[in-house]
Amino acid sequence: MVDSAKLICRSLVQSSILLLGIASGYASDGPLPPICRGPYLQCATPYSIHIVWRTEWERITPVIRFGKTPTTLDRIVTGKDVVIKASLQTNKNSNLERLIPLRTRANLGLPKLHSAPPGTFQYEALVSGLEPATRYYYAVFDGEKRLTPQSESYHFITMPLSGTATPIRFWAFGDSGSNRKSQYMVYEAIMNRVHRDGRPLDFVLHLGDFAYYDGRDLEFTVRYFKPYEELLRNMVVWPTFANHEAHTSRALEGIGPYFDAFIMPTHGEAGGIPSHREGYYSFDCGRAHFICLDSHELRHKLRRQMSDWLKADLELAKKRGQTDWLIAFFHQPPYTKGSHDSDKEGDLVDMRKHYIPILEAGGVDLVLNGHSHIYERSMLMDGNYGTNNTVADNFILDDGDGNPNGDGPYRKSAGINPRQGTVYVVAGNAGARLTRRALMPVMAVTYVEFGSLLVDIQGDTLTGTMINKFGDLRDQFQIVKRGEVITNKLSHPWLLPDWKGLNWNTDEEWDVLPPVAHKLIVPDDATWQYYTAQDIKGRDWTWPNYDASRWKSGPAPFGFNYDKVRTKLDSMFNKSTVVYLRKEFVVEDVDRMNNFGLVIDYDDGFIAYLNGREVARRNIDRGRGRYALTIKEHRAYGQYEWVAFKDWQKYLQNGRNVICIEGHNSKPDSDSFLIDVKVVAEQ
Ligand SMILES: [Fe+2]
Ligand SMILES: [Fe+2]
Numbered sequence: 001m002v003d004s005a006k007l008i009c010r011s012l013v014q015s016s017i018l019l020l021g022i023a024s025g026y027a028s029d030g031p032l033p034p035i036c037r038g039p040y041l042q043c044a045t046p047y048s049i050h051i052v053w054r055t056e057w058e059r060i061t062p063v064i065r066f067g068k069t070p071t072t073l074d075r076i077v078t079g080k081d082v083v084i085k086a087s088l089q090t091n092k093n094s095n096l097e098r099l100i101p102l103r104t105r106a107n108l109g110l111p112k113l114h115s116a117p118p119g120t121f122q123y124e125a126l127v128s129g130l131e132p133a134t135r136y137y138y139a140v141f142d143g144e145k146r147l148t149p150q151s152e153s154y155h156f157i158t159m160p161l162s163g164t165a166t167p168i169r170f171w172a173f174g175d176s177g178s179n180r181k182s183q184y185m186v187y188e189a190i191m192n193r194v195h196r197d198g199r200p201l202d203f204v205l206h207l208g209d210f211a212y213y214d215g216r217d218l219e220f221t222v223r224y225f226k227p228y229e230e231l232l233r234n235m236v237v238w239p240t241f242a243n244h245e246a247h248t249s250r251a252l253e254g255i256g257p258y259f260d261a262f263i264m265p266t267h268g269e270a271g272g273i274p275s276h277r278e279g280y281y282s283f284d285c286g287r288a289h290f291i292c293l294d295s296h297e298l299r300h301k302l303r304r305q306m307s308d309w310l311k312a313d314l315e316l317a318k319k320r321g322q323t324d325w326l327i328a329f330f331h332q333p334p335y336t337k338g339s340h341d342s343d344k345e346g347d348l349v350d351m352r353k354h355y356i357p358i359l360e361a362g363g364v365d366l367v368l369n370g371h372s373h374i375y376e377r378s379m380l381m382d383g384n385y386g387t388n389n390t391v392a393d394n395f396i397l398d399d400g401d402g403n404p405n406g407d408g409p410y411r412k413s414a415g416i417n418p419r420q421g422t423v424y425v426v427a428g429n430a431g432a433r434l435t436r437r438a439l440m441p442v443m444a445v446t447y448v449e450f451g452s453l454l455v456d457i458q459g460d461t462l463t464g465t466m467i468n469k470f471g472d473l474r475d476q477f478q479i480v481k482r483g484e485v486i487t488n489k490l491s492h493p494w495l496l497p498d499w500k501g502l503n504w505n506t507d508e509e510w511d512v513l514p515p516v517a518h519k520l521i522v523p524d525d526a527t528w529q530y531y532t533a534q535d536i537k538g539r540d541w542t543w544p545n546y547d548a549s550r551w552k553s554g555p556a557p558f559g560f561n562y563d564k565v566r567t568k569l570d571s572m573f574n575k576s577t578v579v580y581l582r583k584e585f586v587v588e589d590v591d592r593m594n595n596f597g598l599v600i601d602y603d604d605g606f607i608a609y610l611n612g613r614e615v616a617r618r619n620i621d622r623g624r625g626r627y628a629l630t631i632k633e634h635r636a637y638g639q640y641e642w643v644a645f646k647d648w649q650k651y652l653q654n655g656r657n658v659i660c661i662e663g664h665n666s667k668p669d670s671d672s673f674l675i676d677v678k679v680v681a682e683q
Helices: 003-024 096-102 181-197 217-225 257-261 303-319 346-361
Strands: 035-042 049-056 062-067 075-077 082-087 120-127 135-142 155-157 168-173 203-206 281-285 288-292 325-329 366-369 375-378 396-398 410-412 423-427 443-447 451-458 461-468 473-481 518-522 527-531 552-555 558-560 578-587 595-603 605-610 613-618 620-622 629-631 641-644 655-664 673-682
Touching: 035 120, 035 135, 035 217, 049 135, 062 082, 062 120, 075 120, 168 181, 168 423, 181 451, 181 461, 217 257, 288 303, 303 346, 375 461, 375 473, 396 410, 423 451, 423 461, 443 473, 518 578, 578 673, 595 605, 595 613, 605 620, 613 641, 655 673
Parallel strands: 168 203, 288 325, 325 366, 366 423, 410 473
Antiparallel strands: 035 049, 049 120, 062 075, 062 135, 082 120, 135 155, 168 451, 281 288, 375 423, 375 443, 451 461, 461 473, 518 673, 527 552, 527 578, 558 673, 578 655, 595 641, 595 673, 605 613, 605 655, 620 629
């Protein structure tokens, strides 16, 4: 868009904000909109879509208004078309003052959100009666009060009719939810790419491990919904169940934060055979059919049902003749030597042994997985179900790189034809720490780099492109399905060079940087109380009610012989090796925090206490105060270290708290000393 056009657009948007602000009540009096998750889209079909969002501390009268232009939201969804769920249980950190008024008979009778923070309401609006492949704009309302701003970014496009020849572009990524810098860079790199190409995404496949470490509700909010918020409001993400989600969600019962978050087409409403299970399902987009399996739990618990459903679904796709492309996705990869090993781990071996034969017999073209934190992309292959060490001999149909600018695309016959080869992609490289173990012989490329996969389908050609976190194109392959192709298995295919390293870890920043989305609780220039004598009695000084009125106070950082020090402790030199620090602070909504700790630059060691309990120590082997022993030297290089507190949930409380730090120098005549610290919460 040229700049003048941009300007016109912007002024149009601004003037309509003003107009609608007055007309609809948005941004009028009253507090900020109480939406705490979403709105986000789910389960798109040619005729319907779901819009989901949450509020906290308030049950609203949920209304969706939508229409074909941003300014004519002339249709409405409300009443029984919006399912409301609630989390109203109390816990030790509940804000009872706000929670108790919500625990009415009507609210307690709502379906339950499994583990959302108390005071959370979720709204799931079914928008139906839509036209296929059509763009609609929408807004979320509380009765007559508009909660989402006037912005064209709140829109959705319905799926095209099954069987329609239409170009498709989707983004596939897995293992993203670390809240580390790399997660955000991978996302930004894809968005930049899509923007530059001028070809927006049609939808997204998430390959599992949305939110480390346990897939808890709060982790979903902080590590999945918040980072991708702008995308999720206008893009459907089709999810797959994974091992980290399984720490807190159960596929057999369909409960937990994962099943609270997502709505799947279990009745065949998006195409394919009804699965009647949220763990596995399928959907159509034009002439492509997508199949999601549960490779973690239902893989074995419902082996028979899921296999039978899969066979029937593949059969239907072939029979009805509206499908050119079959794409399967699930979490655990059948072929990998990244952070997981498909020759050694039972769940991966099981997928290869039991489900890959069904997928290949059904003529699947592309299989997408996560779980292994690496990018691995296979050659065109078939029939490799052995459970010993994977070999490539006699399984590869084309040992080229599949690159249109290299060895040329992989070729298959037109239509759906089993035994003509499948490409396997492991794209678990979208945010979690990377690892490679060994050489996986069937792979055409292996990259231990953060990134993700963009897939384009245009007529008879499918193109996969891996963009790394810096925006560089690192791998590209094509499958072309045209005419009649005779395929042969190669007895000695090309192999990637052998690889000798073990558990190669590429991200040194990992342990030292705090989570990206965090809130400052105590800033780095805060004023602390401090006491420098070597001796202090017991541990009373770490408790909240300790009387420290005779202590001095001064701003952080503390120490000497570092330029950044603001409270100089030169008097410690040759006298004392310890400084005792106390800082009171107030927090609310402890049950909405995901992590709590220090970001600290120190010389030489420290012990941290939260409300009297030790929660962290560095460089001090044992003991405390004057009895602290073996303090190793540690120079502060301005490289802050993220130190997550252990068991902080047990000790932190709503309201007043105290954090105490004893900073230690290695010896009395050490020529430098530093405690440069701030306190942060992941939120
Ligand atoms: Fe993972
Ligand atoms: Fe995983």
